[in-house]
Amino acid sequence: MFTLEEIPESRIAYLRRTGPYGVANIIQIEKIKSWAAANGLLRPDSAVLGIALDDPARTPPGDCRYDTCLVVPEDVELSHPGVRENHLAGGPHAVLTAAHTPEGLVDAWAGLFERLTTQGLAFDTTRPVLERYRPRLLAQHLCEICVPVL
Structure with missing residues (x-):
């Protein structure tokens, strides 16, 4: 079941990885957290946000891009050669809480857009889907998938 949340526009610091989605994404998340x-x-x-930029059903695994991000204040200077800066578009999101395990995330993604439709919500394809990892939820072995909606 989705809940609705207005996610504000934000400045993000991010690291990008190209390659098959999976365990390497976890390593990338640890890198942004360490930085x-x-x-x-x-x-x-x-x-911490994970943004899968490509649909693995349509993009060869070696070409899939994954950004790991952290929302940062506007006045913070980013000084690391691999860390890039961008802005995350804000707006309404349908938020699904999922088990923070590889199986839990696979289950959450399976049929995600069909469930969205059955709740009368429409995916906004102009903004990326976010995997959101917040400490209070991680302590309960949970994370969130935030789907932008119209």
């Missing part, structure tokens, strides 16, 4: 912690940006209320 953020070393720069005093990882706080108890921080959220």
Whole structure:
């Protein structure tokens, strides 16, 4: 079951990885968390975001792009050769809480868009789907998939 949430536009720092989705994404998330912690940006209320930029059903695995992100204040200077900056478009999102395990995420993604439709919601294809990892949910072995909706 989805809940609706208005996610604000945000400045993000991110690392991009190209290749098959899976375990390597977890390693990438640890890299952004280490960088953020070393720069005093990882706080108890921080959220790490994972953004799969390509549909693996339509894109060869070796060409799939995955960004791991952290929302950062506008006044923070980003000083790491691999860390890039961008802005995340805000707006309404349908949020699904999922088990934070490989199986839990596979289950959550399976039929995700069909479930969205059955709840009368429409996917906004102009904005990316977010995997959101927040400390309070991770402590319960949970994470969220945030689908932009119209």
